[in-house]
Amino acid sequence: MAETNKKTKLKNPFEGIIDKLFIMFENKIYLYGFFAELVIFLVIFPNTSSRFTQEIMTNLFFYVVVCLGLNIIVGYAGLLHLGYAAFFAVGAYTTGILSSRMGMDFWLTIPFSIVAAVIAGLAIGFPTLRLRGDYLAIVTLGFGEITRLTIRNLDVTGGAIGLIGIQRPEFFGITLNQISHFYYMFFILAIIAIIVSHRLENSRMGRAWEYIREDEDAAAAMGINVVTSRLYAFVIGSSFGAVAGSFFAAKMTAISPDSFMFIHSVMFLMAVVLGGMGKIPGVVLGSILVVLIPEVARGIGPYRLLIFGFLLLIIMLYRPQGIWPEKPTISTDE
Amino acid sequence: MALLEIKDLTLRFGGLCAVNALSLEIEEGSIRSLIGPNGAGKTCVFNCLTGFYKPSDGEMLFQGQSLVNKKPHIITYMGMARTFQNLRLFKGMSVLENVMSGMHCRTSAAFLTTTLRTKGQREEEKHIREVSEECLDFVGIHDKKHFIASNLPYGDQRKVEWARALATQPKMLLLDEPAAGLNKDEKSRLIELMHRIRDEREVTIFLIEHDMGLVMKISEKIFVIDYGVKIAEGTAQEVRDNPKVVEAYLGKEEEEETA
Numbered sequence: 001m002a003e004t005n006k007k008t009k010l011k012n013p014f015e016g017i018i019d020k021l022f023i024m025f026e027n028k029i030y031l032y033g034f035f036a037e038l039v040i041f042l043v044i045f046p047n048t049s050s051r052f053t054q055e056i057m058t059n060l061f062f063y064v065v066v067c068l069g070l071n072i073i074v075g076y077a078g079l080l081h082l083g084y085a086a087f088f089a090v091g092a093y094t095t096g097i098l099s100s101r102m103g104m105d106f107w108l109t110i111p112f113s114i115v116a117a118v119i120a121g122l123a124i125g126f127p128t129l130r131l132r133g134d135y136l137a138i139v140t141l142g143f144g145e146i147t148r149l150t151i152r153n154l155d156v157t158g159g160a161i162g163l164i165g166i167q168r169p170e171f172f173g174i175t176l177n178q179i180s181h182f183y184y185m186f187f188i189l190a191i192i193a194i195i196v197s198h199r200l201e202n203s204r205m206g207r208a209w210e211y212i213r214e215d216e217d218a219a220a221a222m223g224i225n226v227v228t229s230r231l232y233a234f235v236i237g238s239s240f241g242a243v244a245g246s247f248f249a250a251k252m253t254a255i256s257p258d259s260f261m262f263i264h265s266v267m268f269l270m271a272v273v274l275g276g277m278g279k280i281p282g283v284v285l286g287s288i289l290v291v292l293i294p295e296v297a298r299g300i301g302p303y304r305l306l307i308f309g310f311l312l313l314i315i316m317l318y319r320p321q322g323i324w325p326e327k328p329t330i331s332t333d334e
Numbered sequence: 335m336a337l338l339e340i341k342d343l344t345l346r347f348g349g350l351c352a353v354n355a356l357s358l359e360i361e362e363g364s365i366r367s368l369i370g371p372n373g374a375g376k377t378c379v380f381n382c383l384t385g386f387y388k389p390s391d392g393e394m395l396f397q398g399q400s401l402v403n404k405k406p407h408i409i410t411y412m413g414m415a416r417t418f419q420n421l422r423l424f425k426g427m428s429v430l431e432n433v434m435s436g437m438h439c440r441t442s443a444a445f446l447t448t449t450l451r452t453k454g455q456r457e458e459e460k461h462i463r464e465v466s467e468e469c470l471d472f473v474g475i476h477d478k479k480h481f482i483a484s485n486l487p488y489g490d491q492r493k494v495e496w497a498r499a500l501a502t503q504p505k506m507l508l509l510d511e512p513a514a515g516l517n518k519d520e521k522s523r524l525i526e527l528m529h530r531i532r533d534e535r536e537v538t539i540f541l542i543e544h545d546m547g548l549v550m551k552i553s554e555k556i557f558v559i560d561y562g563v564k565i566a567e568g569t570a571q572e573v574r575d576n577p578k579v580v581e582a583y584l585g586k587e588e589e590e591e592t593a
Contacts, residue, residue: 196449203448203455204441204462211424211435218422221384223410223439223502236445 069240075278077233083144091245106169117242162256276322413505436501
């Protein structure tokens with residue numbers, strides 16, 4: 001590996017390993033075996049680790065869910081979204097308000113939170129999805145800030161202090177209040193998010209998004225409704241964020257507008273872009289980097305964020321398309 | 335009744351009149367060509383028909399239904415498919431995926447059936463694949479279905495575009511300069527393919543072409559336009575002998591002398 005790095009500076013350090021993995025995983029037994037081992041490892045993980053590591057892993061799973069949702073909008077549909085934290089906030093506050101003010105059971109609040117996200121997604125998407133590229137980015141950025149400021153100034157959302165006393169969810173008679181409970185909850189959520197993303201990607205809808213991203217006019221000429229397809233991506237992506245927000249609210253039991261700042265939207269977007277837009281393993285890898293690098297670098301104290309930023313800069317300079325490589329493709333040369 | 339009927343179609347860009355009161359009719363099961371010098375407004379006519387441009391005036395009837403103010407995807411759904419003058423393939427995707435795009439408007443799986451992967455959705459996916467492979471087979475590049483579209487030679491990319499248009503299961507196919515960039519051999523195969531599309535698939539063909547040899551060979555009837563106005567209509571022989579057509583292509587003798 002070190003040698004290839006020296007020869008071509010631009011070579012992705014992961015490429016060699018990942019190419020070999022691609023070849024190995026052509027054999028499905030290896031692929032499923034690998035997944036099975038990974039799942040077993042992650043299932044027994046809480047028994048062998050500290051609460052602190054469990055907390056980080058829970059945060060990682062949370063990032064995977066949110067970033068896969070954002071990936072549907074940014075990666076699949078190719079719409080730059082700079083206010084994703086707003087959708088996450090919509091979910092968290094829907095659950096927060098229904099649970100702390102009306103005493104509704106946590107699981108019942110999830111459909112409401114999805115409905116709220118769909119409405120918010122339509123409200124922002126319908127008038128703006130005719131815009132292209134940068135304009136949409138500005139509108140979503142504005143939407144993110146408007147949502148946060150609205151939450152901050154409304155009575156029902158508890159203003160700047162936020163909401164407290166959000167009820168813990170119950171699961172078959174067990175009240176989920178340990179970090180390991182949430183670890184498993186977000187773990188399951190992440191797996192669901194991966195499966196749903198994977199199925200969408202390899203479907204009629206997923207392909208429609210890809211066609212539109214490649215060539216909007218040609219896609220329209222092939223009978224694809226560009227606006228509706230984009231709206232779908234927007235609404236589905238928003239729903240992912242809202243569900244993650246609901247679980248976030250249940251885990252924290254208290255939420256405030258500070259959890260939904262612009263920087264959070266940026267971190268989510270960064271995880272997606274870093275790993276590789278539109279690629280599920282890429283998004284997972286991006287989430288791992290964004291969550292773990294600051295934690296691993298905790299030892300070096302005040303400079304850790306500086307180093308984090310520096311690392312991101314290097315990755316983006318050498319790998320603007322994301323770390324995860326493209327699938328090997330057949331060309332006429334072969 | 336004609337399959338496609340255009341009445342007084344007019345398209346203006348500011349002061350420029352790209353298409354001027356154009357009227358024509360195309361019968362079902364025919365092959366028709368639209369020719370004219372560069373900039374005559376041929377592609378504009380196609381763009382009006384497929385909903386990419388909004389005509390300023392006039393009426394377009396396809397199977398008796400108006401095409402005016404319809405979005406491109408609706409028009410494709412109604413049974414009119416097109417190819418582009420400059421290839422517009424989905425470059426980064428495989429040949430098969432490119433062709434599968436044509437099936438989009440004939441299928442319906444949405445979010446819930448997709449995430450639950452219901453029986454209906456899986457069968458639909460299988461159906462999309464089968465129809466697409468059949469279309470690839472029809473144009474003769476089935477063996478290259480897993481190649482990335484942009485890696486194919488030019489002639490094959492053209493074929494992918496036809497297969498993609500055929501996958502929308504059209505009644506009528508608009509071909510914008512289908513022979514551009516093809517060699518002689520490929521052109522003769524193109525003529526054969528067009529006949530097969532018309533005869534075996536019962537698709538009416540309307541094409542724009544600069545290659546006069548090809549146009550004369552294939553079309554039963556030709557429309558000639560210049561500066562957006564129809565100047566002639568008829569068989570290859572009639573059009574060739576029409577003085578207005580000769581003038582449009584070669585210029586008027588007296589004018590050149592005075593100029």
